[in-house]
Amino acid sequence: MANYDFVVAVGGAPGQGIDTVGKSMSQICARHGLHVFTYSAYQSLIRGGHTFLTIRISSEPVANHGDKIDLVIALDRNSLEKHLPHVAPGGAIIYNSDDVKQAPEREDIQLCPISYKELSDNTDRKKLMLNICMFGVALNMVGGDLAVLEDIITLTFLKRKGQAITDANLAVARAGYNHAAAHFNPFEAQFTKQEPLAFVDGNSAMAMGGAAAGVKFYCAYPMSPSTGVLKWMADNARDLSIMVRQCEDEISVINMVIGAAHAGCRAMCATSGGGFALMTEAIGSAGMMEIPIVVINVQRGGPSTGLPTKTEQGDLWQLLGASQGDFPKIIVSPTSIMDGFDTIPELFNLVDKFQCPGMVLSDLTLSMGFTTFAPESVNWQPKIDRGELITGAAQTNGDYLRYQITDSGISPRAIPGTPGHVHVVATDDHDEDGGLISDEFTNPHKRRDIMDKRQRKMEGIAAQLPPPTLEGPEDAEITLIGWGSTHSVIGEAAQQLTEAGMPTNHIHFKWLYPIDEDAVNAVLDKAAHAVVVECNYTGQFARFLRGETGFKAAGHIRKYDGEPFMPHHIVEGAQELFGGKVGVYVPYQEIVV
Amino acid sequence: MARRERRTRVKERPVVGAPTARDFASGVSPDWCPGCGDFGVLSSLQNAYAKLGRGNHEHLTVSGIGCSSNLPGYVQTYGMHTLHGRALAVATGAKMANHEMNVVVTGGDGDGYGIGGNHFVHTMRKNVDLLYIVMNNQIYGLTVGQTSPTSLMGMKTYSTPFGNIEEPINPIALAIVAGATYVARGFSGNPRQLADLMYNGMQHKGFALIDVFSPCVTFNKDNTFDFFKPRVQELPEDHDVSDKGVALEQAVKWGDEIPIGLFYQDTERSSLEQMEPVLENGPMAHQPLGISKEQGEAIIRRLM
Numbered sequence: 001m002a003n004y005d006f007v008v009a010v011g012g013a014p015g016q017g018i019d020t021v022g023k024s025m026s027q028i029c030a031r032h033g034l035h036v037f038t039y040s041a042y043q044s045l046i047r048g049g050h051t052f053l054t055i056r057i058s059s060e061p062v063a064n065h066g067d068k069i070d071l072v073i074a075l076d077r078n079s080l081e082k083h084l085p086h087v088a089p090g091g092a093i094i095y096n097s098d099d100v101k102q103a104p105e106r107e108d109i110q111l112c113p114i115s116y117k118e119l120s121d122n123t124d125r126k127k128l129m130l131n132i133c134m135f136g137v138a139l140n141m142v143g144g145d146l147a148v149l150e151d152i153i154t155l156t157f158l159k160r161k162g163q164a165i166t167d168a169n170l171a172v173a174r175a176g177y178n179h180a181a182a183h184f185n186p187f188e189a190q191f192t193k194q195e196p197l198a199f200v201d202g203n204s205a206m207a208m209g210g211a212a213a214g215v216k217f218y219c220a221y222p223m224s225p226s227t228g229v230l231k232w233m234a235d236n237a238r239d240l241s242i243m244v245r246q247c248e249d250e251i252s253v254i255n256m257v258i259g260a261a262h263a264g265c266r267a268m269c270a271t272s273g274g275g276f277a278l279m280t281e282a283i284g285s286a287g288m289m290e291i292p293i294v295v296i297n298v299q300r301g302g303p304s305t306g307l308p309t310k311t312e313q314g315d316l317w318q319l320l321g322a323s324q325g326d327f328p329k330i331i332v333s334p335t336s337i338m339d340g341f342d343t344i345p346e347l348f349n350l351v352d353k354f355q356c357p358g359m360v361l362s363d364l365t366l367s368m369g370f371t372t373f374a375p376e377s378v379n380w381q382p383k384i385d386r387g388e389l390i391t392g393a394a395q396t397n398g399d400y401l402r403y404q405i406t407d408s409g410i411s412p413r414a415i416p417g418t419p420g421h422v423h424v425v426a427t428d429d430h431d432e433d434g435g436l437i438s439d440e441f442t443n444p445h446k447r448r449d450i451m452d453k454r455q456r457k458m459e460g461i462a463a464q465l466p467p468p469t470l471e472g473p474e475d476a477e478i479t480l481i482g483w484g485s486t487h488s489v490i491g492e493a494a495q496q497l498t499e500a501g502m503p504t505n506h507i508h509f510k511w512l513y514p515i516d517e518d519a520v521n522a523v524l525d526k527a528a529h530a531v532v533v534e535c536n537y538t539g540q541f542a543r544f545l546r547g548e549t550g551f552k553a554a555g556h557i558r559k560y561d562g563e564p565f566m567p568h569h570i571v572e573g574a575q576e577l578f579g580g581k582v583g584v585y586v587p588y589q590e591i592v593v
Numbered sequence: 594m595a596r597r598e599r600r601t602r603v604k605e606r607p608v609v610g611a612p613t614a615r616d617f618a619s620g621v622s623p624d625w626c627p628g629c630g631d632f633g634v635l636s637s638l639q640n641a642y643a644k645l646g647r648g649n650h651e652h653l654t655v656s657g658i659g660c661s662s663n664l665p666g667y668v669q670t671y672g673m674h675t676l677h678g679r680a681l682a683v684a685t686g687a688k689m690a691n692h693e694m695n696v697v698v699t700g701g702d703g704d705g706y707g708i709g710g711n712h713f714v715h716t717m718r719k720n721v722d723l724l725y726i727v728m729n730n731q732i733y734g735l736t737v738g739q740t741s742p743t744s745l746m747g748m749k750t751y752s753t754p755f756g757n758i759e760e761p762i763n764p765i766a767l768a769i770v771a772g773a774t775y776v777a778r779g780f781s782g783n784p785r786q787l788a789d790l791m792y793n794g795m796q797h798k799g800f801a802l803i804d805v806f807s808p809c810v811t812f813n814k815d816n817t818f819d820f821f822k823p824r825v826q827e828l829p830e831d832h833d834v835s836d837k838g839v840a841l842e843q844a845v846k847w848g849d850e851i852p853i854g855l856f857y858q859d860t861e862r863s864s865l866e867q868m869e870p871v872l873e874n875g876p877m878a879h880q881p882l883g884i885s886k887e888q889g890e891a892i893i894r895r896l897m
Contacts, residue, residue: 030897198896208892214882217690236892238870240884243689243877248715252682255675255712259686262673263653263694264878267686285676375897380889384882398604415878416671416687417694419650422605424665424672427658435600435621436666436674 011079033194136176143190203228284323310562
């Protein structure tokens with residue numbers, strides 16, 4: 001059977017229950033065993049404005065929202081007018097004919113008007129359940145199971161809203177489903193039923209990864225699009241015995257994390273670019289005091305308040321340059337939602353071993369997207385390695401040196417409360433004993449020794465980080481290079497290009513810093529005509545790569561309009577840059593919300 | 594400034610019997626100017642630690658940046674010399690991670706009331722079980738003499754050569770209204786009373802502030818030991834520390850008579866860690882890491 005690959009999009013005003021439809025649709029797909037990736041183009045408004053949610057449904061695992069839209073659910077007239085042109089030929093659009101005086105004109109798609117007044121027996125004048133009714137229509141057209149929908153509606157409403165509201169929703173859903181059966185043509189490709197899947201958003205996946213890694217202290221200041229991590233942690237704090245705090249600002253957040261980490265907890269926080277900017281001084285202090293922490297930065301469009309609800313990969317240099325001076329640090333950028341789950345425990349083991357700050361670069365696309373996964377594929381008990389940690393009542397003769405100079409640069413770390421290991425950690429530079437050297441008329445030899453010791457850890461880290469992967473045909477004519485959340489969309493573009501007779505492969509980076517120059521160059525040496533694909537204006541990663549490895553990409557595909565890449569954006573860019581051309585290609589975003 | 598005589602810590606001695614103030618001396622000579630008010634605060638703190646009777650390793654002394662924030666280096670406890678203004682946030686994290694530790698925060702007026710002002714207000718509001726000792730010298734000393742949040746009106750400093758035109762903060766009144774549950778003022782020239790205030794502040798369950806007049810002998814020629822000695826007065830014996838209104842009346846007094854002692858104490862309100870159910874099984878830092886397979890499966894069920 002050919003792969004099932006179908007995209008439903010829901011347009012409407014915030015407050016019309018788009019998230020309910022999105023969540024329920026994803027849930028139904030997951031129950032059918034179909035994979036889902038969702039992307040919500042929304043605005044920073046509680047009510048008013050316009051939201052457009054794209055749900056890609058596939059029989060194979062999927063991690064980007066694709067190129068085409070097969071079915072649009074238009075909850076208001078605005079959505080009908082706006083998104084009518086976006087429906088792929090052969091697709092369909094569902095709209096409420098009560099709102100529309102003149103039928104829309106498109107002959108290559110199926111127009112599916114419903115009269116909500118009729119379908120709801122005029123019982124819902126505020127159109128509170130229009131979303132559910134249209135959802136019923138859509139589900140019938142794609143061959144979804146009505147019983148599953150009924151189950152999901154009951155699950156969604158019964159506990160929160162009671163029996164009457166649940167029944168009303170069930171009634172309009174059935175009315176919609178039956179109306180579609182009688183009046184509209186079903187899509188040729190229909191839902192299939194496999195083993196059910198679970199589904200999760202990127203922020204929750206990282207929070208779950210934190211819980212599995214043994215995070216015992218989490219704190220945050222609310223900031224879109226990172227707040228989902230706080231929500232998951234707060235919801236699960238008591239069940240999983242995790243301390244969760246909301247702080248007065250991000251400066252407090254990072255400093256609390258440092259305090260908790262020093263006192264022995266695995267401690268984590270998440271923010272977005274602006275909050276991260278407030279944290280930078282303290283990130284350096286974690287480097288200086290050699291305290292292991294994990295900070296997640298969910299990127300949104302910058303600079304400044306920027307685009308609070310839009311995506312970007314624009315904070316790489318902020319993380320690279322966070323805090324003054326040189327100190328060991330690790331930067332990692334998960335390549336998919338479930339990779340975000342795995343990344344957190346991996347990073348905690350590294351920061352515990354090397355006693356330094358670790359930073360996760362996510363972005364809105366990854367963090368607020370939803371994806372499906374096989375329940376049994378989750379490793380709830382990843383390896384936990386806390387490194388050289390002194391916690392017990394190990395006896396010393398009182399001459400413990402917190403910053404003992406070692407070949408690896410790693411000094412055994414005693415947790416406060418441990419007898420016999422009393423010491424001071426300082427943000428001033430210090431000697432092996434923690435004694436301040438900044439005030440000791442700046443002792444240059446001690447300073448050099450302790451800097452060398454700390455920086456030696458970087459060699460150990462770099463040697464342990466896996467180099468980037470090369471995917472696709474070896475004998476490619478063009479090589480796409482990307483990092484972080486764009487793994488799937490670039491991979492799909494490379495595949496499309498290859499199938500179209502332009503052999504293309506793909507080098508993708510997850511571990512960004514530190515770079516093992518030789519190991520990375522060994523991969524980059526295999527690159528054909530190289531094009532770096534990234535979601536920012538200045539080509540932050542391309543510049544970083546050039547600085548670290550001397551590798552200069554010939555072409556660039558850059559997007560900085562706030563919307564994530566669709567595969568065809570990259571395909572068009574690669575076609576433009578094919579044949580050894582150099583330059584920067586900026587794709588055009590057709591779907592404007 | 595005086596040169597330090599000794600820069601390395603003495604070996605940590607196992608404490609036998611009841612600890613003494615000497616057991617809490619790190620052996621490192623403070624780099625404070627001779628005659629600095631902070632010496633009296635340091636000796637009071639070492640006495641208070643000793644009186645509490647717990648081992649060196651059971652205390653964590655946290656500071657920010659400034660002359661007075663060098664203090665953790667001079668006491669034989671676990672110490673954190675953190676960023677300027679951030680000591681309370683770090684200390685809150687540490688206390689939440691291991692609430693069995695006695696966590697004491699030390700610093701100056703610029704560190705706590707200026708750059709750290711946001712954390713100051715919110716840590717009091719949260720009633721975190723910390724003792725916060727502010728060595729208030731009403732000047733920025735380490736940067737050689739600029740106006741601070743507690744500098745008096747008219748004071749001439751490097752940054753206010755024509756006199757300060759900004760009203761100073763009243764830390765006592767601010768603490769009482771912000772939600773601190775133990776609010777006291779001490780004087781470095783009265784170390785015995787100061788040690789008692791510290792000891793009681795450590796025993797208090799909740800946020801304890803002790804604002805200490807700790808004169809800067811180098812950069813503040815206005816608020817000297819001679820300025821304070823005739824002015825500081827013990828709060829009246831019948832002062833009701835449980836009465837917020839009365840405490841505020843005393844807190845706003847300034848002039849020829851400046852009250853010192855315990856202004857306000859609320860022994861009823863629970864501290865943050867007492868309110869936190871996840872601490873029922875003991876300190877977070879001692880909890881087993883990770884989650885069980887069953888917990889994981891329960892999470893998955895909610896995602897299906």
